[in-house]
Amino acid sequence: MSGTAHPGLNLGAAHGKARDRSEKGAFGFWVFLMSDLIIFGILFATYIVMLPARAGGPGPETLFDLSSIGAQTALLLASSFTYGMASLSMKHGGRRAPVALWLALTGVLGAGFITLEMRDFIHMAGEGGVPSRSGWLSALWALVGLHGLHVAAGLLWIAVMLALLALRGLNDAVKSRLLLLGLYWHFLDLAWIGIFTIVFLGGMA
Amino acid sequence: MTDPIFGRLDGSVTPFDDLFRNPSVNEAVASGAALAVILGVVAVVWMLTRHRLWAPLWRDWLTSADHKKIGIMYCVLAGVMLVRGVLEGVVMRTHQVTALDGGMLSADHFAQLFSTHGTIMIFFVATPLITGLINFAVPLQIGARDMAFPVLNQVSLGLTAAGAGLVMVSLVVGQFGTGGWTMYPPYTGATFSPGPGVDYWLWAIGISGIGSTLSGLNFAVTIYKMRCPGMTWLRMPMFTWTALCTAIMMVYAFPPLTVATAMLALDRYLDFHFFTNDLGGNMMHYANVFWMFGHPEVYIVVLPAYGVFSEISATFAAKRLYGYNSLVIATMAIAVISFCVWLHHFFTMGQGAPVNAAFGIATMIIAVPTGVKVYDWLATLYEGRIRMSVPIIYLAGFFILFVFGGLTGVILANPTIDYQVHNSQFLVAHFHNVLIRGTLFGIFAGIHYWFPKAFGFRLDETLARRAAWLWFAGFCLAFLPLYWLGLMGMPRRSASYDNPAFEPAMWLAFAGGLLVLAALATTVWTFVASIRNRAALACPVGDPWDGRTLEWSVPCPAPAFNFFATPSVRALDPLTIEKAEGTPYEEADGYEDIEMPRNTALGMILAVATGVMGFALVWWVWWLAALALVAVIGAVIARAFVEDTHQRIPADELRQAHLAFLRRVRQTRAVDRDDETGPANKGLARPEVPA
Amino acid sequence: MKDDRRSETIRYVTGALVSGVLTLLAFWVVMGPDLARPVRLWVLAGLGLAQIVVQLRCFLHIGWHSRREDLQLILFSLVLLGLMIGGTIWIMGSLAVRMH
Numbered sequence: 003m004s005g006t007a008h009p010g011l012n013l014g015a016a017h018g019k020a021r022d023r024s025e026k027g028a029f030g031f032w033v034f035l036m037s038d039l040i041i042f043g044i045l046f047a048t049y050i051v052m053l054p055a056r057a058g059g060p061g062p063e064t065l066f067d068l069s070s071i072g073a074q075t076a077l078l079l080a081s082s083f084t085y086g087m088a089s090l091s092m093k094h095g096g097r098r099a100p101v102a103l104w105l106a107l108t109g110v111l112g113a114g115f116i117t118l119e120m121r122d123f124i125h126m127a128g129e130g131g132v133p134s135r136s137g138w139l140s141a142l143w144a145l146v147g148l149h150g151l152h153v154a155a156g157l158l159w160i161a162v163m164l165a166l167l168a169l170r171g172l173n174d175a176v177k178s179r180l181l182l183l184g185l186y187w188h189f190l191d192l193a194w195i196g197i198f199t200i201v202f203l204g205g206m207a
Numbered sequence: 208m209t210d211p212i213f214g215r216l217d218g219s220v221t222p223f224d225d226l227f228r229n230p231s232v233n234e235a236v237a238s239g240a241a242l243a244v245i246l247g248v249v250a251v252v253w254m255l256t257r258h259r260l261w262a263p264l265w266r267d268w269l270t271s272a273d274h275k276k277i278g279i280m281y282c283v284l285a286g287v288m289l290v291r292g293v294l295e296g297v298v299m300r301t302h303q304v305t306a307l308d309g310g311m312l313s314a315d316h317f318a319q320l321f322s323t324h325g326t327i328m329i330f331f332v333a334t335p336l337i338t339g340l341i342n343f344a345v346p347l348q349i350g351a352r353d354m355a356f357p358v359l360n361q362v363s364l365g366l367t368a369a370g371a372g373l374v375m376v377s378l379v380v381g382q383f384g385t386g387g388w389t390m391y392p393p394y395t396g397a398t399f400s401p402g403p404g405v406d407y408w409l410w411a412i413g414i415s416g417i418g419s420t421l422s423g424l425n426f427a428v429t430i431y432k433m434r435c436p437g438m439t440w441l442r443m444p445m446f447t448w449t450a451l452c453t454a455i456m457m458v459y460a461f462p463p464l465t466v467a468t469a470m471l472a473l474d475r476y477l478d479f480h481f482f483t484n485d486l487g488g489n490m491m492h493y494a495n496v497f498w499m500f501g502h503p504e505v506y507i508v509v510l511p512a513y514g515v516f517s518e519i520s521a522t523f524a525a526k527r528l529y530g531y532n533s534l535v536i537a538t539m540a541i542a543v544i545s546f547c548v549w550l551h552h553f554f555t556m557g558q559g560a561p562v563n564a565a566f567g568i569a570t571m572i573i574a575v576p577t578g579v580k581v582y583d584w585l586a587t588l589y590e591g592r593i594r595m596s597v598p599i600i601y602l603a604g605f606f607i608l609f610v611f612g613g614l615t616g617v618i619l620a621n622p623t624i625d626y627q628v629h630n631s632q633f634l635v636a637h638f639h640n641v642l643i644r645g646t647l648f649g650i651f652a653g654i655h656y657w658f659p660k661a662f663g664f665r666l667d668e669t670l671a672r673r674a675a676w677l678w679f680a681g682f683c684l685a686f687l688p689l690y691w692l693g694l695m696g697m698p699r700r701s702a703s704y705d706n707p708a709f710e711p712a713m714w715l716a717f718a719g720g721l722l723v724l725a726a727l728a729t730t731v732w733t734f735v736a737s738i739r740n741r742a743a744l745a746c747p748v749g750d751p752w753d754g755r756t757l758e759w760s761v762p763c764p765a766p767a768f769n770f771f772a773t774p775s776v777r778a779l780d781p782l783t784i785e786k787a788e789g790t791p792y793e794e795a796d797g798y799e800d801i802e803m804p805r806n807t808a809l810g811m812i813l814a815v816a817t818g819v820m821g822f823a824l825v826w827w828v829w830w831l832a833a834l835a836l837v838a839v840i841g842a843v844i845a846r847a848f849v850e851d852t853h854q855r856i857p858a859d860e861l862r863q864a865h866l867a868f869l870r871r872v873r874q875t876r877a878v879d880r881d882d883e884t885g886p887a888n889k890g891l892a893r894p895e896v897p898a
Numbered sequence: 899m900k901d902d903r904r905s906e907t908i909r910y911v912t913g914a915l916v917s918g919v920l921t922l923l924a925f926w927v928v929m930g931p932d933l934a935r936p937v938r939l940w941v942l943a944g945l946g947l948a949q950i951v952v953q954l955r956c957f958l959h960i961g962w963h964s965r966r967e968d969l970q971l972i973l974f975s976l977v978l979l980g981l982m983i984g985g986t987i988w989i990m991g992s993l994a995v996r997m998h
């Protein structure tokens with residue numbers, strides 16, 4: 003079983019089994035993310051197919067609020083960065099307090115993202131932009147909503163990891179899980195780049 | 208309109224209710240089926256209770272994370288569903304011989320039959336059988352002790368079982384959808400199909416589809432990361448290669464299915480407008496997304512069957528597989544090209560000729576690697592020392608009939624011809640010929656081949672041969688006439704017709720259906736008789752067929768940890784080489800402590816919770832669905848807090864077990880290939896031909 | 899690629915800064931200059947792709963030399979995704995044109 007351990011991880015040479023396991027885990031998780039990528043990709047394709055399907059309903063001009071989207075983008079990017087800091091202090095410091103702090107900060111930023119996104123959805127619904135109004139709105143809600151659900155699931159995962167950190171400390175199992183959570187969290191930022199570029203900026207261009 | 212506690216459920220949802228209010232043949236058949244399900248469940252429960260088998264069932268099977276047991280459970284599940292699927296096929300055949308200007312069943316009932324039959328055969332027979340075989344055989348073939356993620360494996364099985372359970376429940380509570388196995392909207396949208404039928408399909412497919420995605424992931428990582436020392440890519444057995452390609456396809460093909468079902472569910476439950484007639488919905492996009500899954504799916508279920516044919520042609524001809532490298536390349540080519548052809552399922556939808564032409568040509572190209580494979584198998588058999596035992600009978604049946612299916616596939620790939628025969632019985636004949644000959648025959652051959660490895664005894668050869676011939680004859684008779692019917696213009700999914708010229712072929716097909724029924728009975732009888740006679744059929748030494756790959760080097764049944772010591776491999780067909788060198792059964796240089804996954808109930812908990820969630824969603828019992836969802840999330844989170852997930856087996860125990868096995872080998876008399884199917888075969892082979 | 903804490907931190911900081919700049923540029927293209935719509939869309943696509951590559955590199959540590967296996971997996975996935983999205987747009991576009 004060759005291959006370098008993930009740069010985000012530092013399990014030490016004495017942990018052969020744990021290293022193998024986390025190697026498999028990381029690769030498997032990448033495979034999972036790729037299959038998730040296909041899901042997002044097909045929703046993007048659906049969104050593009052549905053672009054003309056406005057059925058006389060409201061469009062981007064009345065529904066999108068670019069300053070809010072900008073703020074969400076900033077929050078998610080910042081959270082991706084703070085997660086990176088969590089990974090680094092896990093790898094090099096090995097003490098749990100800084101890891102937990104960075105992780106909690108990531109969670110707060112993610113929660114901020116979700117809050118703003120919910121506010122946008124409520125605003126859209128208030129303007130008559132509900133998914134039952136048109137094919138285009140259906141595709142929009144499904145795509146952006148799926149990303150939002152992913153972020154919410156990520157927040158739950160962060161909470162679980164904080165609990166595990168408190169109970170167990172930074173053991174190998176926790177470290178491997180934090181590595182996977184990191185992949186997941188950075189992946190969500192990638193998906194969001196697609197969304198704000200294609201859906202929001204593309205819609206207003 | 209809906210009750211807050213019972214949702215859409217009320218006393219009138221069972222077929223019995225209709226039978227009493229409105230007795231007819233149609234209702235009798237529906238009630239009979241429902242009764243059969245109930246009686247089947249009661250019989251199983253009674254038997255388990257009477258023989259005090261609940262605890263062993265729970266301990267040794269349902270909570271086990273052993274890939275072999277999970278594989279076997281997949282096959283058992285699929286076997287049960289196969290019985291139902293075949294019975295439905297025969298009922299449809301019976302209906303259609305009576306269907307000149309009418310028919311014994313109502314049109315709606317007939318529509319439910321082809322919808323459940325197709326759904327079951329694809330999702331709950333072909334897919335789980337393939338998944339089961341891969342689960343069972345791949346770790347053994349690559350020298351691994353288990354899957355990469357044993358618990359995830361159990362979860363996949365649980366999700367598949369939940370989906371299958373939903374389809375079974377639909378026989379008793381409510382009705383299944385009538386939109387065929389593809390459930391095209393807008394017909395299956397809330398406007399035209401408001402009842403719970405389509406929802407049964409949605410949740411059964413949605414839940415089991417996620418299970419299949421996870422299986423694919425698990426197989427792929429296992430084959431990537433868990434091969435034993437020396438097992439380089441080009442030393443992997445062909446079955447493992449096809450399993451790898453299937454796994455990769457599962458990872459990428461099931462997400463489109465998940466998205467298609469999710470969008471249809473959003474349309475039906477939350478009034479979205481993806482596929483509706485109004486407000487911008489675009490139903491053609493459903494066909495587009497569905498077949499992005501649907502076409503790769505047929506290769507998902509057929510590639511591992513090709514893998515089985517590769518293994519058995521080499522083993523039962525006692526010859527090295529011809530053209531190994533070309534088979535590998537052909538398998539990969541098929542896997543990739545099969546993502547470029549999905550449009551051939553809807554040539555007639557209205558897109559422009561260039562689009563049709565491109566996808567038609569891509570489809571025809573697939574015939575090239577497939578042809579390469581067929582020639583490779585023929586060349587493997589050529590000048591081999593062939594034993595006409597059961598797997599080879601299936602292979603021969605495959606050669607003859609798959610070519611019908613394959614060639615008519617190339618015909619259908621031509622859009623101009625497809626415009627004539629699209630949605631006709633010609634198509635029904637085509638896909639049964641490929642699915643049955645490819646997938647089903649391959650799986651039957653594989654089950655006969657690996658059965659001793661799973662249970663420690665061979666299947667009764669005489670009965671199994673009879674069953675094989677019956678399947679072969681039955682399927683010829685049942686499906687070849689349909690080409691003719693299709694060319695005469697009979698559409699598929701016809702509940703009734705008014706052209707008497709269709710009748711003779713219908714009767715032929717009906718006779719084929721009866722033969723198939725006899726084949727099914729003979730197959731069941733084969734299992735029963737072999738279990739009864741298991742002492743005489745036992746082959747504990749583990750190599751009943753003079754096998755070539757690693758799985759035949761360990762005892763039958765394979766021990767929980769698979770290998771006494773991690774094997775290491777120097778070339779293709781490692782066991783054949785060892786046998787030629789006279790060194791197959793030797794003590795290992797060293798034994799190591801190993802860690803095996805402990806039992807866990809996670810898979811069962813998720814099976815029940817997702818099954819209940821699906822049922823609650825079908826019947827709009829919102830509180831129960833929410834509760835079940837919380838249970839699913841809670842179970843997954845709770846699992847993260849379990850620390851003691853593995854159990855250690857000390858090296859010495861492995862060594863003792865191995866020595867005992869080697870003693871047994873020395874006491875056993877080797878058999879020639881001529882005695883292979885006789886009682887003398889205790890699993891020690893006297894090799895015929897040097898490697 | 900060095901593996902000490904300092905250089906790794908620098909990598910994350912660079913990633914975040916470059917991503918931030920690319921994002922600002924993307925918003926500016928839409929809100930600022932008076933460009934034709936197709937031009938804007940192409941520039942947006944380029945900026946989005948660039949940001950994805952930067953984040954893969956700096957946050958997910960994907961590269962030619964490290965995590966080669968994962969890179970191959972990603973590229974393979976992108977090929978299939980391209981087939982699916984491209985095929986969908988081609989098919990549904992052709993249908994849309996012919997249905998009008």
Ligand code: HEM
Pocket residue numbers: 292293296297299300321322324325326328329332333386387388389635639642643646647685698699700701720723
């Ligand atoms: C065992 C004997 C079988 C019989 C007698 C049988 C018979 C039938 C019949 C009568 C139909 C309806 C055809 C029509 O629409 O006019 C049908 C449809 C179908 N069958 Fe089978 N079949 C058998 C086995 C299988 C197997 C093994 C598979 C797949 C592995 C399969 C897959 C399907 C599918 C996908 C459909 C299409 C359902 C739809 O129209 O949505 N069948 N079969």
Ligand SMILES: [Cu+2]
Pocket residue numbers: 501502505548549551552
């Ligand atoms: Cu196809």
